[in-house]
Amino acid sequence: MEDYKFLFKVVLVGNAGVGKTCLVRRFTQGLFPPGQGATIGVDFMIKTVEVENEKVKLQIWDTAGQERFRSITQSYYRSAHALILVYDISCQPTFDCLPDWLREIEEYASNKVLRILVGNKIDREDREIPTHVGEDFAQRHGMYFLETSAKEAENVERLFMEIAAELMEVSENILFKSILLLW
Amino acid sequence: MFGCCWCCSALRPRYKRLVDNIFPVNPQDGLIKNNMEKLTFYSLSSPEKLDRIGEYLFQRASRDIYRRRNGFVVIAMEAMDQLLVACHAQTLNLFIESFLKMVQKLLESTDPQLQILATQSFVRFANIEEDTPSYHTRYDFFVSKYSAMCHSNNDDSIIRKQIRLAGIQGLQGVVRKTLSDDLVENIWEPVHMDKIVPSLLYVDKEHAMPDSPTEERSDPPQFAETCMRELIGRASFGHIRCVIRPVLRHLDNHQLWVPNYFAIHTFRIIMFSIQSQYSYTVVEALMTHLDDHSKSSPKIRTSIADTLSKIISIAAGESVGPSVLEIINSLLSHLRVSVTRNQSSSNDEQLYQEALINALGEFANHLPDYQKIEIMMFIMSKVPYSQPDRIVSVGKGDVLLQSILLKSLLKVGTKYQTIHLNTTFPPSFLDPLLRMSLAADAEMRLLVQKIFHTLIDRHRNIMKLAKPTVNMVELGLVIEKASRPDVIFIRKHGPEIYLALYESLELSSNTVENVESIYTTLALLAIELASEETILELLRLVLSLQDLALTSGQISLSLKFNLHATVISLLVLISYVCNITVLMDYAEKVVDARRKDSPHLLPDLQSQYDAALTSRLTPAVLVDQTVVSECLKGVGLDSGKLQQGSGYSSNSLQHRHSWVDSAGRNSLADINSGGQELDSGGSSPSVQKKLPGEELTFESMKRILTENNNNYIVEEEKRMQLSQFFRNAPFQDLVSKTQPKHDVLQSKLSEIFNTLSVEPRNTVSTTGQQTDAKPSQTPSYEIHFPELFVY
Ligand SMILES: Nc1nc2c(ncn2[C@@H]2O[C@H](COP(=O)(O)OP(=O)(O)O)[C@@H](O)[C@H]2O)c(=O)[nH]1
Ligand SMILES: [Mg+2]
Numbered sequence: 001m002e003d004y005k006f007l008f009k010v011v012l013v014g015n016a017g018v019g020k021t022c023l024v025r026r027f028t029q030g031l032f033p034p035g036q037g038a039t040i041g042v043d044f045m046i047k048t049v050e051v052e053n054e055k056v057k058l059q060i061w062d063t064a065g066q067e068r069f070r071s072i073t074q075s076y077y078r079s080a081h082a083l084i085l086v087y088d089i090s091c092q093p094t095f096d097c098l099p100d101w102l103r104e105i106e107e108y109a110s111n112k113v114l115r116i117l118v119g120n121k122i123d124r125e126d127r128e129i130p131t132h133v134g135e136d137f138a139q140r141h142g143m144y145f146l147e148t149s150a151k152e153a154e155n156v157e158r159l160f161m162e163i164a165a166e167l168m169e170v171s172e173n174i175l176f177k178s179i180l181l182l183w
Numbered sequence: 184m185f186g187c188c189w190c191c192s193a194l195r196p197r198y199k200r201l202v203d204n205i206f207p208v209n210p211q212d213g214l215i216k217n218n219m220e221k222l223t224f225y226s227l228s229s230p231e232k233l234d235r236i237g238e239y240l241f242q243r244a245s246r247d248i249y250r251r252r253n254g255f256v257v258i259a260m261e262a263m264d265q266l267l268v269a270c271h272a273q274t275l276n277l278f279i280e281s282f283l284k285m286v287q288k289l290l291e292s293t294d295p296q297l298q299i300l301a302t303q304s305f306v307r308f309a310n311i312e313e314d315t316p317s318y319h320t321r322y323d324f325f326v327s328k329y330s331a332m333c334h335s336n337n338d339d340s341i342i343r344k345q346i347r348l349a350g351i352q353g354l355q356g357v358v359r360k361t362l363s364d365d366l367v368e369n370i371w372e373p374v375h376m377d378k379i380v381p382s383l384l385y386v387d388k389e390h391a392m393p394d395s396p397t398e399e400r401s402d403p404p405q406f407a408e409t410c411m412r413e414l415i416g417r418a419s420f421g422h423i424r425c426v427i428r429p430v431l432r433h434l435d436n437h438q439l440w441v442p443n444y445f446a447i448h449t450f451r452i453i454m455f456s457i458q459s460q461y462s463y464t465v466v467e468a469l470m471t472h473l474d475d476h477s478k479s480s481p482k483i484r485t486s487i488a489d490t491l492s493k494i495i496s497i498a499a500g501e502s503v504g505p506s507v508l509e510i511i512n513s514l515l516s517h518l519r520v521s522v523t524r525n526q527s528s529s530n531d532e533q534l535y536q537e538a539l540i541n542a543l544g545e546f547a548n549h550l551p552d553y554q555k556i557e558i559m560m561f562i563m564s565k566v567p568y569s570q571p572d573r574i575v576s577v578g579k580g581d582v583l584l585q586s587i588l589l590k591s592l593l594k595v596g597t598k599y600q601t602i603h604l605n606t607t608f609p610p611s612f613l614d615p616l617l618r619m620s621l622a623a624d625a626e627m628r629l630l631v632q633k634i635f636h637t638l639i640d641r642h643r644n645i646m647k648l649a650k651p652t653v654n655m656v657e658l659g660l661v662i663e664k665a666s667r668p669d670v671i672f673i674r675k676h677g678p679e680i681y682l683a684l685y686e687s688l689e690l691s692s693n694t695v696e697n698v699e700s701i702y703t704t705l706a707l708l709a710i711e712l713a714s715e716e717t718i719l720e721l722l723r724l725v726l727s728l729q730d731l732a733l734t735s736g737q738i739s740l741s742l743k744f745n746l747h748a749t750v751i752s753l754l755v756l757i758s759y760v761c762n763i764t765v766l767m768d769y770a771e772k773v774v775d776a777r778r779k780d781s782p783h784l785l786p787d788l789q790s791q792y793d794a795a796l797t798s799r800l801t802p803a804v805l806v807d808q809t810v811v812s813e814c815l816k817g818v819g820l821d822s823g824k825l826q827q828g829s830g831y832s833s834n835s836l837q838h839r840h841s842w843v844d845s846a847g848r849n850s851l852a853d854i855n856s857g858g859q860e861l862d863s864g865g866s867s868p869s870v871q872k873k874l875p876g877e878e879l880t881f882e883s884m885k886r887i888l889t890e891n892n893n894n895y896i897v898e899e900e901k902r903m904q905l906s907q908f909f910r911n912a913p914f915q916d917l918v919s920k921t922q923p924k925h926d927v928l929q930s931k932l933s934e935i936f937n938t939l940s941v942e943p944r945n946t947v948s949t950t951g952q953q954t955d956a957k958p959s960q961t962p963s964y965e966i967h968f969p970e971l972f973v974y
Contacts, residue, residue, distance in 0.1 A: 029293075041334020041385065044327070046291045061327070064334075071429065071436040072334060072385065075377035076327065 004048055004055040008167045010160070011076050013101055014086035015094040016065030019120040022150035023086065024062045027160050032151050039064040041072045049164050056164045070104075077109035082116065082163050089119040089147065092128045095137075102141060114166060115143040118159065123149040198232050201225055202239050205262055210254025214261050222262070223269045230274035237263070237281030244285055248292050257300060260285065264304050267311070275311070282308065290328050295342050298332065302349035302356075309356030312363065322357050326375045329353030333382035333407075347386055348403045354379050355410040362417045371422040373429075379414070380429035383407040388437075388445055411449075412456035423461055427453070427468040443486040447493045454497040462498040463506045466491065470513045477520065481531035485538045488517075492542035496549040507550065511558055514543050515565055518591065522583045536587055544594035553606075555599040560612045562592045566619065582624055589619065589630040596637045604711070605672040607638050613676060617683040625692045632700035639707045648706040650699050651752035651786040653774050655759040662760055665714040673712045673720075680708070681724045688746065689731060691738050695788045698745045706756055713760045715820055722815075725753045726808050733800075741792050747784040747800075751777065754806055758814075766814040776803045 012020040021039050026032055028045040043062040048055055061080070063073035077083065085101055087094040098117075105115070117138040119129060131147060138145035144162070148155040195203075204218040226233050244259040263282050270278055286308075289301030305325070332350030337343040358379070361370040370376070387407040418426055430449060439445050453465055469491050476484055495510075518539050521532060547555050566588045567581040601607045608616075620631040636645050642661035652658070665673075673680075684701050687693075709721055731738075732746035751773060758766035777784045781804050783792050815821075 037336055037338065040336035041382075042327075042331040043336075044291075044331050045293070059324075061331070068437050069334070071381040071433040072330065072378065075330070075374070075381065075429075078374050078377075079323065079327070 004057040006054065006056045006168055006171065007059065008056065008081045008164065009059045009061065009079055010082045010084060010163060011061045011063060011080040012084045012086060013063050013073065013105070014065060015088070015097050018065070018086045018088040018091070018094050019150045020065070020086050021062050023120060023148065023156055024060050026150045026153055026156045028060065038066070041069050042076055049161060051161070051165050051168050054168065056168060058160060058164060074104065074108045077105060080109060080113055081167050082114040083109055084116045084118055084159070085143070086118045086120050087129070088121050089129045089134070090121055090124040090126045095129045095134070098137060114163065114170070116159070116163065117143045117145045119147040121149060121151070122147045122154060123152045198225065198236050199239055202236060202243070206255060206258055210252065210258065214258050219262060219265060223265060226266055227269060227271070230271070230277065233270065233274055233277040234281065236266070237278045241281045241285045241288070245288055248288060253294060253297060256289065256297060260289065260300055260304055264307060267308060287324055295337060295346050299345055299349045302353045306352050306356045309360045322361055322370070325353060325357050326378055329357065330378035330382040333386050344403060348406060350382065351386055351403055351406040351410055354382060355406065355413065358410065358414050371425045373425065376425045377429050380426060381433045383411050384430065384433050384449060387411070387449070388439070408452055411452055415453055415456045416458065418457065420461055420464070423457065423464050424468065427465060431468070431472050440483045440486040443490050446486065446490045450490055450494045454494045463510065466495055466498045466510055470510070470517070473517060481529065481535045485531065485535040488535060488538035488542055492538060492545045495542050495546040507554060508561060510546060511543065511561060514539055515562065515588070515591070518587050519584060522587055540587070540591050540594050543591050544598060547595040548598040552599060555595055556607065556609070556612070559592055559595050559599070560609070562588055562595065563612055563615050566615065582627070585619070585622070586624070586627050586630060589627060589634065593630060593634050593637065596634050599638065601638055601641055603666065603668045603672070604639070605668055608672070608676070617679060620683050620687050621690070623692070625694055625697055628687060628697055629700050632704050635704045636700070636707060639704065639711055641711060644707060644710055645703065648703050651702045651749050651788060653752055653755045653785060655755055660710060662710055662713055665712045665717065669712055670714050670716055673708070673717050677717065677720050681720065685724060685727060685731070688728065689735070689738065691742070693742055695745060695790045698742070698749060698788055702749045702752065705753055709753070709757050709760055715761065718757055718761050719815070719820070721757060722811060725750050725757070726806065726811070729806055740796070740798055741790060743798060744783050744792055744796070745788045748786045748788055750806060751784065752786055763814060763818050765817050766811065769810055769814055773804065773806055780804050
């Protein structure tokens with residue numbers, strides 16, 4: 001059971017309250033926590049999944065959205081394989097902050113990092129950001145895009161599984177290439 | 184690796200059976216001690232099996248974690264701990280990989296207790312010195328996880344504290360482990376430092392609240408500080424920035440500059456644990472950070488500068504060579520930037536400038552005295568001033584900069600303890616200072632006098648002499664006889680100093696404070712240089728000041744009264760200091776006369792006087808030169824010098840322009856030695872020219888300084904010989920000796936007179952020249968000038 005072929009680090013970022021922690025909890029523990037404090041600094045969950053019969057271990061780092069934890073959260077970008085940037089589809093300000101987050105990602109993350117834009121809380125009635133607006137933004141910035149609901153478990157599994165599959169493909173390609181190079 | 188069927192097989196290898204046997208049926212019963220001993224014995228006798236034992240224990244634990252049978256996990260961990268301790272150093276590396284996998288596994292669980300347990304094991308491991316370090320070991324995960332744990336937000340405050348503590352201890356373990364061996368992961372990489380440093384600071388900050396001073400030593404901030412110290416203490420030169428950068432970023436990101444107590448706290452820790460030869464790099468880093476914040480609010484900059492001033496003294500002790508002047512230079516350029524960029528200085532901006540000046544003072548305070556002089560000269564060399572022989576006025580920004588730099592100079596000066604005046608005032612420092620004492624701005628002049636006060640006063644008399652007074656006895660002055668080098672100094676430089684002070688008193692923009700401050704300078708000089716040899720020159724100045732008050736058409740009436748009060752105060756002081764009773768009595772008589780007739784000629788100085796008062800005074804309330812001369816003669820002093828000076832222009836007391844006269848003479852000497860177009864070498868302004876601006880290094884500074892001193896000594900010797908010669912040689916000899924040069928001198932003189940007469944009267948007492956250059960004086964020039972020019 002400890003046998004895994006791949007280990008990927010995934011880091012979630014985005015404004016406080018958009019549902020990052022809920023997404024992680026939903027995925028790793030299968031639950032939607034009723035009430036919980038805001039994340040402080042960084043938190044971390046682990047889940048091993050299977051992609052094409054290969055075991056993939058996902059280290060999921062959940063970061064605090066507040067300004068005052070920036071110095072610690074930024075330091076986790078660098079080692080990330082994938083960055084999930086989350087906003088709340090029912091809260092325009094969280095969407096408006098995306099460029100700021102991107103700037104930070106540019107500055108601190110590796111440029112090879114896989115980036116995914118996630119609009120969370122699609123179960124809510126009071127949507128403020130239409131799907132296509134998010135989609136557009138993602139496209140313009142070379143990101144994958146998905147809308148989720150941590151509450152209704154919608155697209156959460158898929159989000160992480162797609163990431164695992166994508167990362168695996170990338171690294172197998174690299175593996176393959178380096179083998180070719182060796183030849 | 185192994186299938187499940189192996190577990191049920193009876194053919195299991197021995198090591199597996201031994202491992203299985205340490206687990207009780209019921210986890211509450213704990214590790215079965217007997218069997219653990221057997222396992223330990225086995226691993227010691229067959230060390231080659233260690234890696235498999237470790238791997239198997241790890242697998243069991245992984246399964247138990249998955250099944251949430253934490254009791255068994257704890258037992259497995261305990262067994263691993265025991266094996267780790269029992270293992271011989273050579274075989275340890277076989278075991279470490281599975282041991283660390285086990286620790287990681289536990290850390291990955293969501294159970295805080297397991298995480299804490301794993302950390303304790305890890306710390307134990309970290310304290311073991313490995314013989315053959317496992318180079319492949321990666322600590323990346325541990326750094327990330329332990330940093331995260333430092334930020335734990337567990338709802339339960341007790342658990343939260345435990346986890347944070349574990350996080351710190353874990354980080355400390357990683358640091359120890361990786362620092363002890365260079366080949367292992369490079370902990371100084373930003374990937375790691377950017378996590379470790381903010382985590383330590385976070386814990387330190389969150390818990391280091393003033394309300395918990397009694398807490399036991401095992402509290403998280405205590406550990407965080409210890410860890411920080413350890414980290415910084417181990418940092419080599421190239422690594423310091425790796426630590427400082429995240430510190431600065433943390434303080435920025437968390438808005439911890441205003442207020443700055445935490446920043447100061449942190450930087451103190453850094454300074455006290457850093458290898459001392461590197462301490463100035465921390466100062467440098469803070470300065471650079473100040474640059475980065477040049478657009479930030481003055482409050483933030485003030486806080487940074489303040490932090491700087493709080494730690495800079497620690498660096499000063501260790502700073503040698505170029506770093507000293509670099510630091511000073513950098514502080515000065517920050518000041519310059521602040522001044523030039525913010526012409527209309529806001530209050531906050533001024534606070535910032537003050538913080539910088541404080542930093543400068545703090546820094547200088549901890550340098551040896553000879554370096555303080557260098558720094559003062561360096562600062563002086565940065566002061567923009569208008570040339571005395573030109574009317575180019577300095578701009579508004581320059582005036583601000585002047586005053587800021589003079590304030591800095593004053594700050595450094597207060598930290599300096601003069602021993603001999605000639606070391607404190609090398610000509611390249613004294614000259615520009617005297618020049619600045621004539622600045623157009625009255626406040627600036629005040630600053631210059633304050634600089635003089637702090638540098639001249641060696642016996643803490645400043646406060647006692649802050650204002651003119653005629654009651655000397657009450658002051659309790661501390662007086663010591665002047666030393667030989669001091670007497671030599673004042674003989675050489677007295678005239679130029681007195682002249683500058685005289686001219687400074689002449690300025691119509693003087694406030695009462697200005698006059699008082701010049702009084703203080705003169706009074707301090709009198710006390711510090713109390714000697715019969717020097718008192719005459721001083722008395723000449725005093726009498727000239729009275730003349731000025733009587734005859735000047737430029738200065739206001741109240742300034743004149745101020746001068747009279749200053750004159751009598753100085754007379755009382757001088758007679759008291761030199762203990763000349765007759766002079767004391769005479770001074771007392773004048774004081775009494777004034778008390779009766781004209782109390783406005785006595786201290787305290789006022790800025791406004793009764794409008795009915797006039798400048799006409801009876802002789803009784805004035806100081807009479809002849810009486811003074813008599814007094815001096817009475818005690819065997821050669822009052823001829825006094826006479827000689829006054830008799831310079833004319834014999835009559837009424838027309839006594841003695842000071843102005845000798846001032847004129849000295850200003851000529853001044854111009855001659857100072858003007859580069861004339862052929863006098865080694866004079867101070869040219870020394871100043873030598874200073875290569877920004878490229879200034881400590882060495883070059885030192886060279887110039889010693890060069891200069893040598894010059895000075897040689898010069899001084901020559902001068903002594905010369906004056907000896909002039910004193911003893913018959914007059915005719917003198918005339919013939921100086922004859923050949925005489926023509927040249929004469930032509931140069933007239934040259935100077937010509938330039939002087941077209942210059943507007945702004946500096947260097949040109950009035951004196953014009954009014955007193957009478958034909959009758961020519962002989963005296965012939966006698967006086969050779970001495971002044973030849974040496
Ligand atoms: N309706 C709805 N609420 C959500 C969803 N995800 C999170 N929330 C709520 O949003 C709030 C913030 O969630 P949290 O995960 O702590 O956000 P984080 O600060 O990004 O970690 C909580 O009150 C959650 O209950 C979602 O998918 N739908
Ligand atoms: Mg959160």
